[in-house]
Amino acid sequence: MKNFLTVFVLLALTGCASVDITKTAKGAYAPTDPNDVEIFLTRPDRPYVELGTVTVTKFDPGETAKLHNAIRTKAAPLGANAVILTNQGINPGNKLWAVGVAIRYKDGGISN
Numbered sequence: 001m002k003n004f005l006t007v008f009v010l011l012a013l014t015g016c017a018s019v020d021i022t023k024t025a026k027g028a029y030a031p032t033d034p035n036d037v038e039i040f041l042t043r044p045d046r047p048y049v050e051l052g053t054v055t056v057t058k059f060d061p062g063e064t065a066k067l068h069n070a071i072r073t074k075a076a077p078l079g080a081n082a083v084i085l086t087n088q089g090i091n092p093g094n095k096l097w098a099v100g101v102a103i104r105y106k107d108g109g110i111s112n
Contacts, residue, residue: 017059017067017095019074021102023052029079029104037072038082048103051078054085059096067096075102 029051038044054075059067075083080102088098 017063017070018057019067019070020055021052021074021078022055023078025049025051025078031077032079032081034069034072034076037075037080039068039071040082040084043084044082044103044105047106048081049106051075051080051102051104054083054098054100054102056088056098056100057095061090061094061096063096067098071098071100078102079104081105 052075054071056067056071059070071083081104083100083102085098085100087100088096091097
């Protein structure tokens with residue numbers, strides 16, 4: 001039992017990379033194609049509605065593309081056209097983290 005608890009604690013501390021999205025908008029939208037979900041560091045000029053918050057943790061520093069693809073995969077079922085990353089960095093454990101918001105353009109389309 002003690003060995004099991006030790007392994008559990010180590011796994012909890014090291015954990016896997018994760019993307020969590022919390023839906024904050026009312027209603028529902030048709031899912032979008034994850035390949036069409038854009039990642040922004042600034043707000044787009046187009047009108048949009050916020051669909052939910054995005055929290056990303058525990059990606060290795062060299063995994064930015066993997067991080068972005070994981071965000072796209074999680075945001076698409078909400079009907080997101082894009083995710084605006086509002087803050088990001090590297091924690092003391094040398095892992096990437098980011099927070100942001102999933103959005104849908106008011107006209108429903110993807111940008112050109």
